[in-house]
Amino acid sequence: MQGASLHKTAEIVPLRSPANRLGALRFRLVLAMIVSYLAMMAFLIHSARHATQTIVLASDFSPAMIALASCMAFSVILTGLFVLVRHGD
Amino acid sequence: MLLLLATAFTFGAGGSAYSAQSDSQIHQAEFSTIVFFVAFAVLTLLISFWAARRATSSSEYLTAGSSISAGQNGLAIAGDYMSAGAFLGLSGAIYASGLDGMFLAASYLASWPIVLFLVAEPLRRLGKYSFADVLTHKLRERSIRILAGASTLVIVSFYLVAQMVGAGELISLLFGIGYGPAVIMVGLLMIVFSTLGGMRAATWVQIIKAILMIGGSAMIATLVLARFGFNVSDLFRTAASNHPTGNKIMDIRGFAQDAVATLSLGIGILFGTAGLPHILMRFFTVSDERAARVSVFYATCLIGLFFAMLFVIGYGSIALLRGDATYANASGALFGGNNLAPIHLARAVGGSILAGFISAVAFATILAVVSGLLIAGASSAANDLVVGLSGRQLDERMRLRISRIAAMALGVLGILLGLACEGQNVAYLLALATAIAASANFPLLLLAIYWDGLTTRGAVAGGTFGLISSVVLTAMGPTIWSKVLGLGPAIFPYDSPALFTVPLTLFVCWAVSIAKAEPEEDWRLAQPAVAQYVESSNA
Numbered sequence: 136m137q138g139a140s141l142h143k144t145a146e147i148v149p150l151r152s153p154a155n156r157l158g159a160l161r162f163r164l165v166l167a168m169i170v171s172y173l174a175m176m177a178f179l180i181h182s183a184r185h186a187t188q189t190i191v192l193a194s195d196f197s198p199a200m201i202a203l204a205s206c207m208a209f210s211v212i213l214t215g216l217f218v219l220v221r222h223g224d
Numbered sequence: 225m226l227l228l229l230a231t232a233f234t235f236g237a238g239g240s241a242y243s244a245q246s247d248s249q250i251h252q253a254e255f256s257t258i259v260f261f262v263a264f265a266v267l268t269l270l271i272s273f274w275a276a277r278r279a280t281s282s283s284e285y286l287t288a289g290s291s292i293s294a295g296q297n298g299l300a301i302a303g304d305y306m307s308a309g310a311f312l313g314l315s316g317a318i319y320a321s322g323l324d325g326m327f328l329a330a331s332y333l334a335s336w337p338i339v340l341f342l343v344a345e346p347l348r349r350l351g352k353y354s355f356a357d358v359l360t361h362k363l364r365e366r367s368i369r370i371l372a373g374a375s376t377l378v379i380v381s382f383y384l385v386a387q388m389v390g391a392g393e394l395i396s397l398l399f400g401i402g403y404g405p406a407v408i409m410v411g412l413l414m415i416v417f418s419t420l421g422g423m424r425a426a427t428w429v430q431i432i433k434a435i436l437m438i439g440g441s442a443m444i445a446t447l448v449l450a451r452f453g454f455n456v457s458d459l460f461r462t463a464a465s466n467h468p469t470g471n472k473i474m475d476i477r478g479f480a481q482d483a484v485a486t487l488s489l490g491i492g493i494l495f496g497t498a499g500l501p502h503i504l505m506r507f508f509t510v511s512d513e514r515a516a517r518v519s520v521f522y523a524t525c526l527i528g529l530f531f532a533m534l535f536v537i538g539y540g541s542i543a544l545l546r547g548d549a550t551y552a553n554a555s556g557a558l559f560g561g562n563n564l565a566p567i568h569l570a571r572a573v574g575g576s577i578l579a580g581f582i583s584a585v586a587f588a589t590i591l592a593v594v595s596g597l598l599i600a601g602a603s604s605a606a607n608d609l610v611v612g613l614s615g616r617q618l619d620e621r622m623r624l625r626i627s628r629i630a631a632m633a634l635g636v637l638g639i640l641l642g643l644a645c646e647g648q649n650v651a652y653l654l655a656l657a658t659a660i661a662a663s664a665n666f667p668l669l670l671l672a673i674y675w676d677g678l679t680t681r682g683a684v685a686g687g688t689f690g691l692i693s694s695v696v697l698t699a700m701g702p703t704i705w706s707k708v709l710g711l712g713p714a715i716f717p718y719d720s721p722a723l724f725t726v727p728l729t730l731f732v733c734w735a736v737s738i739a740k741a742e743p744e745e746d747w748r749l750a751q752p753a754v755a756q757y758v759e760s761s762n763a
Binding site: 161164165168169171172173175176179180182183184195196197199200203206207208209210211213214215217218221 | 323326327329330331333334336337338340341342456457460474475476477479480483486487490494517518520521524525528531532
């Protein structure tokens with residue numbers, strides 16, 4: 136009984152201390168995602184407020200649509216990249 | 225038996241509505257619709273019974289015994305996101321105001337990399353039934369579990385509202401019955417389905433539904449494009465000429481009015497997905513971290529594909545439904561509400577058979593998503609709230625029983641809230657739920673995983689602040705305060721408070737944690753669950 140108790144205590148400590156530190160790759164990818172999203176949002180708001188300059192004919196994709204599509208594609212690419220990089224883990 | 229009764233009640237009512245209103249063009253339940261509905265109901269019933277036989281333990285009931293593969297989980301996660309709220313709400317939002325709806329879609333998709341990079345793998349490594357398992361690895365268990373349970377139940381309730389509103393409108397339109405009876409009937413079906421089958425049934429219904437939803441959406445999108453000779457320019461031109469705002473539907477409009485409100489909504493969605501209990505629960509259904517990681521990738525691809533098709537469906541509905549007296553009134557509002565844009569569009573391009581199929585898929589979507597929500601809420605109630613309040617671990621039998629009772633209680637709550645929120649845009653309600661998740665759950669999860677300095681005191685203070693502030697500010701915002709409660713001008717000017725509450729929650733956690741360090745001995749003595757976890761992991 137005493138032995139089992141000691142075993143548990145010995146196993147607990149390593150769990151707490153490493154705390155899954157944010158790796159450099161993760162940090163950069165999170166930052167890239169947040170920045171690209173905020174950039175997309177800023178562009179959308181800017182283009183909507185300056186509609187006469189940025190809206191093209193309705194027969195084409197508007198810059199706002201392209202910005203949205205780019206952000207969506209970037210999300211998928213980043214996710215795929217991360218899974219690819221960690222494929223061997 | 226209750227499920228059979230509820231099913232019979234639903235389709236019995238549908239049949240009456242069909243015979244009574246057979247002359248109506250929209251408010252009728254056509255034969256094809258009923259056939260598809262019955263087929264889906266029977267299928268879900270069979271899955272429920274099959275899963276119910278296996279759901280004899282709480283881990284099987286709540287997490288399908290962690291035996292779901294990465295591909296299956298990816299489809300199920302995608303299915304969770306292809307909810308009625310997203311399918312009906314985003315299409316409705318695009319129909320009403322163009323690109324605004326796609327902005328919400330892009331925000332939801334952008335939240336998935338955040339989930340993958342920050343929480344998916346640690347959650348699978350450290351958790352078992354709820355995200356509180358991760359927090360209690362380094363924090364005192366009791367107070368954290370009470371907090372996590374409370375926040376989970378609040379978030380699940382908000383999310384339930386969006387699904388119930390979509391369900392009520394859908395059934396009301398298809399079977400020509402009132403919104404109230406429709407919500408009650410759907411609610412009964414959902415309660416029985418989730419109580420019986422648990423996570424395995426919810427997962428398999430999600431998988432089947434995700435495949436059907438992608439297939440159905442692809443069919444509508446293809447038929448819409450075929451109407452315009454697969455020329456997207458023609459589609460946009462027709463949509464712009466039909467919409468009262470003209471070319472402005474090619475740009476965001478509503479979200480451009482107030483940059484702070486848009487930023488707050490965006491932050492809420494971006495970080496909120498990583499705090500949604502029913503999404504986090506999905507990572508406990510796979511066997512290891514690698515499966516969790518790969519399943520997010522599959523899900524992100526499928527969700528991206530689905531949103532791309534919603535784009536065509538949304539603009540197609542503007543081009544083909546606006547100005548058509550069969551589907552919309554003179555002001556352009558669709559019969560049954562703008563949330564029904566994809567159903568009407570399916571009828572317009574594919575006739576009653578496609579409309580019936582899409583309606584039944586949307587119905588299956590509601591069943592599956594709400595089941596996942598109820599199970600997430602039930603898991604948290606049994607493993608967090610009851611354990612936290614009682615201060616003792618539950619045995620297997622008691623945990624299973626409490627989980628099932630909690631699922632039923634949450635179902636009843638969902639019905640009541642669904643009745644109170646009739647007419648609200650469901651996509652927006654989803655955004656509010658994610659804002660609360662971003663404020664209450666995400667900061668705690670992030671700090672618990674990545675910051676060793678977080679103390680129990682800091683987590684409880686920050687989490688309580690995040691939960692209360694986000695709920696109160698959301699309630700005082702324009703949607704709840706003015707539209708739902710009708711109390712006049714909103715006290716808080718923004719619908720989503722996440723821009724303020726997320727950083728403030730992080731700050732409170734940090735400030736309280738560094739103000740007084742937690743003694744290591746205190747932590748160890750308060751952590752019986754950690755030892756249990758390690759012991760079971762080693763075994």
